[in-house]
Amino acid sequence: MEAIKLIKTEEDYDKALKQLEIVFHAKPDTPEGDLLEVISLLIHEYEQKHYKIVPLTPLEALKYEMEEQGLSQSGLAKRMGLSKSTISEILGGKKQMSINFLKFMHNELGIPAHILLAY
Structure with missing residues (x-):
């Protein structure tokens, strides 16, 4: 050696x-x-x-989890009880995520809280 x-x-x-x-x-x-x-x-x-790994933003984490879980915008809207247009605005960065939305991302999609709270 x-x-x-x-x-x-x-x-x-x-x-x-x-x-x-x-x-x-x-x-x-x-x-x-x-x-x-x-x-x-x-x-x-x-x-x-x-090879520094940059943490995901909450929006990037959401998009990643949607892809991993095979969840469409319509499917996410249905699970959250929101309109598809609201989900579209969030995914497009035009609308901020609410506290309830962040809680859903953590509790239901399994996105770690430290990612959601970092931005």
Whole structure:
């Protein structure tokens, strides 16, 4: 196995991922377990800098969940007891989501509250 070093390039990153695969099932408090922890930290640091994941907005989360659940605008309107035009305005960004709508998104669609409250 190669020596551990900082991940500075995509090539270094690929090598680190391969090293991670080798020790992935290592037991804690063993030399392999320590190696797993160090490699994981290095990979995490590199990914935070180069592959930052931007959280979804509530609207993006709604559209994603609708697609995942096969829910049309009409279906969402029916479940919420709203008109299709209201749903259309919300999805088009023309109308703000009400507190009750946000609660529905959390309770009924399973969208995490931290996404709904972030914006």
